[in-house]
Amino acid sequence: MGVELKKDGKELIALLSGDIDHHTAKQMREEIDSQAGLDKPELLKLDFQHVDFMDSSGIGLIMGRYKLMQSLGGRLRVINVPNYIARVIRLSGLDQLGVLEKDVEHK
Amino acid sequence: MKPINEMTLSILSRSSNESFARAAVAAFVAQLDPTIDELADIKTAVSEAVTNCIVHAYKDAIGVIYISAKLFENGKVIVRIRDKGCGIEDVEQAMEPMFTTAGGERAGLGFAVMESFMDRLRVTSRVGRGTSVTMEKIIARRCVQNG
Ligand SMILES: Nc1ncnc2c1ncn2[C@@H]1O[C@H](COP(=O)(O)OP(=O)(O)OP(=O)(O)O)[C@@H](O)[C@H]1O
Ligand SMILES: [Mg+2]
Numbered sequence: 001m002g003v004e005l006k007k008d009g010k011e012l013i014a015l016l017s018g019d020i021d022h023h024t025a026k027q028m029r030e031e032i033d034s035q036a037g038l039d040k041p042e043l044l045k046l047d048f049q050h051v052d053f054m055d056s057s058g059i060g061l062i063m064g065r066y067k068l069m070q071s072l073g074g075r076l077r078v079i080n081v082p083n084y085i086a087r088v089i090r091l092s093g094l095d096q097l098g099v100l101e102k103d104v105e106h107k
Numbered sequence: 108m109k110p111i112n113e114m115t116l117s118i119l120s121r122s123s124n125e126s127f128a129r130a131a132v133a134a135f136v137a138q139l140d141p142t143i144d145e146l147a148d149i150k151t152a153v154s155e156a157v158t159n160c161i162v163h164a165y166k167d168a169i170g171v172i173y174i175s176a177k178l179f180e181n182g183k184v185i186v187r188i189r190d191k192g193c194g195i196e197d198v199e200q201a202m203e204p205m206f207t208t209a210g211g212e213r214a215g216l217g218f219a220v221m222e223s224f225m226d227r228l229r230v231t232s233r234v235g236r237g238t239s240v241t242m243e244k245i246i247a248r249r250c251v252q253n254g
Contacts, residue, residue, distance in 0.1 A: 022158045023122035029212070053129075053147075055154040056220055060212035084147045091223055092216055 003028045005035045012041035017050035020058040029061055033068060042074045049080035058085070059092040066097055077101075110177035110185075112138065117173050120165040120190070122158075128174060129153040135176050136184050139246040148224040149184065149244060155217040156188040156240045162209060164192025164238055182246040189239045195232040202230065 002024070004015040014032050018024065036044055044065060051058075062078060069076040076099045081089065094100065114135050118124045129150040136149055153174075160172045173189040195201045201208075202222070207215030222228045227243035 019126055021122075021125045021154055022162060023125045025212075053150065053154075055151050055158065056214050056216040057158065057212075059214040059216055063214060064212040084144065087224075088151065088220060091219060092214060 003031050005031065007039060007041075010042040011045060012036055012039050012043070013045045013047060015047045015050065017052075019053040020051055020061060021053070021055050022057040025057040025061045029064060032065060036065075036068060036072065040072055040074070043077060044069050044074060045077045045079055047079050048082065048085055051082065051085060054085045054088055056088070056092070059088065059094065062089075062094060062099070063092075066099060075099075108179055108181075111180050112178045113175070115173070115175045117171050120161045120168075120170050120172050120192075122161055124172070125154055125157055125161070128157045128172070132174065132176055132186060136178065136246070139178055139182055139184065139248075141246045145244070145246055149186070152221045152224045152242055152244075153186060153188065155220050156186075156242070159217055159240075160188065160190040160192060160238075162213070164190035164194075166193065168192075182248045184244050184246060185241065186243075187239060187241045189237060191237040194234040194236050195230070195238055196234055198230050198232050 002017060006013045006015065012035060016028060020028065046062065046065060066076045078099050079101055089100065116131055118128060132153045133146050133150050136146065157172060164170065170190060170192055175187045177185045200206055202218040204219040205215040207213045221242060225242040225244045229241045230238065232238040
C-alpha cells in the first residue's frame with residue numbers, strides 16, 4: 001500500500017498501490033513531491049497498475065502532480081490505468097490535459 | 108414497497124473510516140449479487156459522500172456520520188449518508204461539476220461522481236444543521252434468489 005518511487009534517467013516513476021482516497025492521497029502526494037523536488041525529473045510517470053480503488057481524491061492527486069511538473073518545467077504521464085479507474089478519470093476531463101495513454105479514453 | 112433488508116451504521120468522521128464505510132456498504136449490497144462494476148460504482152459513490160462529511164461537514168471537528176442502506180426485492184439499493192455538520196448554503200451550486208469550497212487538491216467532482224455512478228441522487232441540506240445524501244441504484248437481477 002502506498003507509493004514506490006523509482007528513478008530511471010530523467011524519469012521518475014511512482015508506482016501507486018492499494019486504494020487512493022482522501023485518507024491515503026495525502027501521504028502519496030508528500031512522498032512523490034519530495035522526491036520530485038529533489039530529482040527535478042523531465043518526466044513523472046504515475047503508474048496505476050496496482051491501484052485497487054480510486055475516488056475523486058485521485059483526480060486531485062493527478063491534477064496536483066500535473067501542476068507540479070509544469071512548475072518544474074517537466075511533463076506528467078499517467079500509465080496502466082485499470083478500467084474501473086478510467087471511468088472516474090474520464091468524468092474529470094483529465095483526458096484533455098494530454099497526460100493519459102490513448103487507450104484510457106476508450107475503456 | 109418494503110425493503111427486504113436494512114442496515115444502519117454510525118461512524119466517527121475520521122479519514123481512516125473512509126475505506127471501512129465503502130467496504131461495509133459494499134459487503135451489505137453483495138447480498139443482491141451485483142457485478143464487480145456495480146459494486147465498484149457503489150463503493151466510489153459512498154466514498155465520495157463519506158469523504159464530504161469528513162472534509163466539509165465536520166471540517167475542524169470530529170462528528171458522527173450516519174449511513175443506512177436498504178435492499179429491495181427488485182434489486183434496488185438505497186444508500187443514505189447523513190451528517191450534522193455545517194450544511195450547504197446553495198445545494199444546486201455545490202453539485203455543479205468542478206465547484207469546490209475547499210482549497211488544496213479537491214477537484215470538485217464528488218457530486219458529479221455520485222450522480223454518474225448511481226441511478227439517482229438527492230441532496231438536502233440546512234446550514235448549521237447538516238446534510239443528507241440519498242443515492243439509489245438498481246442492481247440487475249441475474250437469477251432468482253431466496254433469503
Ligand atoms: N456533507 C457536506 N457538508 C457540507 N458541505 C458539503 C458537503 N458535501 C459537499 N459539500 C460542499 O459541496 C462542494 C462540492 O462537493 P464535491 O464533493 O462535489 O466536491 P469537493 O468535495 O469540493 O471535491 P472532491 O470531491 O472532488 O474532492 C464542496 O466543496 C462543499 O462546499
Ligand atoms: Mg467531495
